[in-house]
Amino acid sequence: MKKFLFFLLITVAAKAQLSSKAEVVLVTVAPGKELHSAFGHTILWINDPTNGIDRAYSYGTFDFNTENFYLKFLMGTLPYTISVHSMQDEFNYNLQYEKRGMIAQKLELDSLQKNAILQDLETNLLPENREYAYKFFYDNCSTRIRDMIEKNAPGKYLWHANPTLEGKSYRDWMNKYLAPNSWVTLGMNLALGTPSNVKATAAQSCYLPDNLAAATNLSKGLSSNPVSLFDAEAVDIKGFDFTGPYVILSLLTLLVGFLSFKNAFPFAADLALFTVIGLLAWFIFFLGTATNHEVMAYNPASLMLFPLNFPLVIWFARNPVKWKFYIHMVTVFSVIGIIWCGVQFWPMIFVGLPIFIRLCRLSFIKK
Template sequence: MKYLYILLLSCLMHTAWAQNKLSAESRVSLVTIAPGTELYSFFGHTLIRVYDPATGLDRAYSYGTFDFQTENFYWKFLKGTLPYSLSYNNMSDVLNYYSQYENRTLREQVLALNEDQKNQIFQALEKNYLPENRYYQYKFFYDNCATRIRDIFEQAAPGAYPWATMSRLEGLSYRDWMNRYLPSTAWVTFGMNLALGLPSDVTANASQSCYLPDNLEIATAQAMLNKQKLVEASFTLFEAQSNPSGSFDLLGPIPVLLAISLVLVFLSLRFSHKKGLLYGLDIVLFFIYGLLGILIFFLATATDHEVMSNNVSCFILWPINFPLVFWFAKNHRDGFWLKYVRIAFIVAFIASLISGYLFYGLFIIALPLLVRLFFLSRFYSK
């Protein structure tokens, strides 16, 4: 009886959804929200607005919703299994939130679609909003709030996006596009690049670059439908007040890591005869880098984050260096441990050059580690 009730309820919901139709006066728009100042908002956001004056409908659909109350939230976030979902709100509430609370610019592009195409998009959104369909496994580069909307538009207007001619959206890797939206000298930028593996360095084509809301907006502005622009009107819903640009951060990764590296060079030269001091220093240094290496290795091998796999940084932050430091830091003149340290230095140096080519900050992260491995290897005494 319970299953019969569920089946009946599902049929009723489906019937109600199927009968829900937009009028000829309705319009469908792409709404692009500018990047914000918090990490989760650095890359902007995108929505589909469905407006129908005949029924008073004015919804903003978003594929970027998640719930902090999800069981084991942080573990699922770390593992890449946190479910995201489609949600909608009244457009007036969305506009009020982003303008009054986050001070972020909102731009709207009204699409020149016929009634069937508008209803196709609306029905797709309503179908996706059903409880059994609304949740999905979020992928930052491949399946996010912008790519899902891109796919819906392409299904409703096949061939409208001339991807092959959009040279402005080509030529950069996923990582390069990401870094355009991150503060160049911030810890979060260094950390995110450290966690990314080689899949993030694949060159994205024009369609793939639309994982970023701004790029989807650009592509939509260039799209053509029946030899006419896909966008029939575009305007700014809210213009944010400009925020003052940040000053140079003395506690940022560049000054801190360079200072640590210089101090390590000085101590390694000045106190080479005081083995106890340098031994304790090595324990602390390799402990910190070892924990970081374990985290990066975990992200690369034991999570669903495909873009973190094949991470060259694992060879810089070699995880086993931490437990082994108790032996190689004390016995680095011993034949076996001397060979180990030299091999570790060469591998870390080559990996840091490769990683630094992909993002300069990764070489800077490696510097303190390279300094101590270099002195432990006794290359300087030759």
């Protein structure tokens, strides 16, 4: 019965014609504190007081209660959906719970364009259409709305005509929203492959809600000036994190270098170091080859850390002379990987330096 009523409600809304007082509003939600909300959110609000229509559409929503949630998220198969609420509900949720600011921009569209957008949004809400494969850079809450507007008002909003949104890669734009000295930031960059280094056009950079709002605002006469519905809470700026990756990995590198120089690095330490690095390399290799996350493919971090270091460390670290060819080969791979990773995101070098130091030392052992 509930499914029937849901389908009936969507059908009625889809067939409704908007009045001349109807508005289509782009609403940009500020970044939140959690990782899944760190890049902001985009909502498309259809408001028609004459016909009593108040529908705020969001793409990129998901359910934490989905069966095998973490496995599907890891594999890139987690179903994402479009959802709809009243704008008052969205406002209350962000004001009271998320504490995230909201900015609204009314789009200047004619009646045909407004109705076409409404029809498309309601069609997407149908049970057979509402789920889709989410892509962080290419198909998310912001790009879906950008494409929806472009489809129904082609050429009206020149997303590509904003020079301030050009020149950065997808990775660069992502890192703008992440803390620099953070394990999460380092981990996300380690997981991303070369596709994330592609220079995004101004239109492609609109995968971020703030950029979509900026590009929309640039279209003079086609959108009203942004209006703040409410401001986000002031965020305390944290000082330097002495437990962050820069400090911890630097200390590890110095320790490995000192013990290697003194010939005091035991086999057990080699076993631990190469095992951890090797398993991390296998995980990165898995993300790039066995999941639906295409932006994780062709990852030089796999070259820098090299998966075969585990389990081969059990043999070569005990007898490096016998494994001299392997150690020399992996040392070359490590150099290439470190340079490549450094060009992409220089802090990744910190992950590769300890293993590189040990490979260099093992490769020079004579007896």
